[in-house]
Amino acid sequence: MTDSQESPSFRLAYVPGVTPAKWVRIWNERRPDIPLALLQVPVGEAPDVLRAGEADAGLLRLPVDRTFFSAIPLYTEATVVVVPKDHVITAAEEVTLADLADEVLFHPLDDVFAWDSPPGEPAFERPATTPDAIELVAANVGLLLVPQSLARLYHRKDLTYRTVTDAPQSGVALSWPEEATTDLVEDFIGIVRGRTVNSTRGRTAQKDEKDQKDRKDQKDRKDQKDRKDQKKPGTAKATGGKPTGGKSTSGKPSGSRSAGSGGGRGRAGTGSGKPAKRGKPRRRS
Known part of the structure; x- marks a missing residue:
């Protein structure tokens, strides 16, 4: 199958x-x-x-x-303006939107910025894609604002870029x-x-790791319980298999002695372990 x-x-x-x-x-x-x-x-x-x-x-x-x-x-990302290498803007390390106010700026249909009011002079048409707009910049027709990563992605030897400090960012x-x-x-x-x-x-x-930990915890708890049981008095584990405090194997109490062994009490009331003395026999008349 x-x-x-x-x-x-x-x-x-x-x-x-x-x-x-x-x-x-x-x-x-x-x-x-x-x-x-x-x-x-x-x-x-x-x-x-x-x-x-x-x-x-x-x-x-x-x-x-x-x-x-x-x-x-x-x-x-920082926003940059893509320009030809010989453009006057390259004389500065950074520019502002005000510096671009008189420049033609392309806003392609895939523009990543949500402009309320696009800066610069509007181009005669909107390029379909950012790569298309890059081609127009290389033709010295206008400039393009993009995230820095896109300027690097579509880099050309005849183009460069400068950071625009106050432009929206992506x-x-x-x-x-x-x-x-x-x-x-x-x-x-x-x-x-x-x-x-x-x-x-x-x-x-x-999940596998958690299951393994749970199994280990269960085993540890069981081992701990077994050790406690072994330490309790009166258990077979604690006395080596011989119960304590109960009857002996013969059925008699473990601490008693059998009668007549010499260690028991004599007659009741003698107060000692010796047998009571017998009196002299009566004399017959």
Whole structure:
């Protein structure tokens, strides 16, 4: 009979710019029995992937729908402006949004920032993706604001970036459907939170360990009870198999002596152990 059940695995989705390598390495060390499958998804599609059950958890950019997802914020990235290497902005180490007010700034459709009012001059069109916007920056058409990880991910030799000190920032969180908080999800939560190996073992391993401890405790309690029983007086274990304080094997009390042995009492009322003296016989008349 063949087993049609699939082997267990943990599927982790992640968006561009997020690097899960460290957590994947720790997972493989601690849970070698459960393969971890990585799935890179566009930032706008990541929530739908989790809703459809195509991944168990995901490293997503905030915000997420907290009515459906649980989320643990992990870190917040600095925001940078991507510019050509010969741009005047490169003369400074950091810039502000005011410094970019007269620049054409691209806001791609997959922009990770929730702008109330996008800064800079609007471009003639919105690029479909961040990589498309990077290509336009390289063509010296405009500039682009992105989290620092995306600037590194789409790095080009003819481009560079500078930190924008007062721009909105992008946060990254571990997220999963709240109603699908499985044991494997709990294990991965422990890893990203930096828990030790003892507190992040699989639930099965923890249960086995607890069962072993319970069995050991039961054995210790039984051994302790046996030792107490051996120390109680009047028990066969305490006297080497001979009962005390009861009758002897002959049926007589253990502390009595038999009659006529010389150690018993004489006639009643003599007050000693010797027989009473007999009087002289009467003389016949």
